[in-house]
Amino acid sequence: MNKLLLLVKDEEGMTLVELLAVIVILSIVAGIGGVAIAGVIQRSREDGRVADVQMLYEAATLAEASDSFISKGGSGTGATPGTKVTAKTLYDSGYATSVAFLKNKAGADTSDKASFLLVGTTGANKLQLSIEKDSFLAGSKPNAEMKDMDAGKVKVLTRATVFPDTKSEPEGS
Template identity: 40%
Template sequence: MKRLKDVMKDEQGLTLVELLAVVVILAVILGIGAVGIGTVIQNAREDGQVAAIQQVMAAAQVYDAQNATDETKAWVTDAPVDAQKLITDGLLKAVTFADSAKIIVTKDANGVLSIAVADDALLAGKKKNKAHTVNDKQISSLKRADFKFAE
């Protein structure tokens, strides 16, 4: 113990070089962390837009149940429905799109619902999507990669 006290007796603290090394190491660690956190945040934004499209499909299925005729299995209007119409009708709430009019729901002769999402209809941070179409059979396997988000 006496030996340790003798060695430490002459030590006054960190030298300037040691302090500078610590600061550089911390800066590198923070830089790596900031990039990683930015990627996680962007992925969460993109996943949120994918979840919103899945909500559009659920709202479209409710709209279909309310507006389809038994004989034709077609909507009464026989016209595509955009996400804005689903929002206006109260079937879709708390979703934000860059342009909800560019998200079109259609129903084919076999009764299959499809959503066509045009270019730049979704907004995830500063990134926008590329066009993609998905039907009600594929909606559960929809991924952010399907929309190819890019600036």
């Protein structure tokens, strides 16, 4: 028993090998955690952009409901039927609080690439949203084209529909 106590008593620190083993283990754990956190951050960016698009649609709906802004072509007077109103016009008129997310990879403003159109249907008017492809980003991932989306389609938007995976499939499949 005395020999065991002497062995334990003589150790004053860690050897270089033990220290290196701890550093390697911590590096592996940090690497795995970094990759996992990067995925979470990207998914939250995509979810944020989906919410931005939905809020922009709601702003257009409120603008139309309050004073027929869309059906007037985005002006105070009557406009040609079928006139599109852009997100930029909604923002400039004070209906949309922000269109800052509408920027392409070069950082250029693309708020004129998102447009609203009031379409007559049987018994009611229907507001449609169209946003061109690559009009905004979530991180470095560009959006897909969204064309003629009504309220039902806008409400069920997901990350997968706005930012589909662009991994190319092998030829012949």
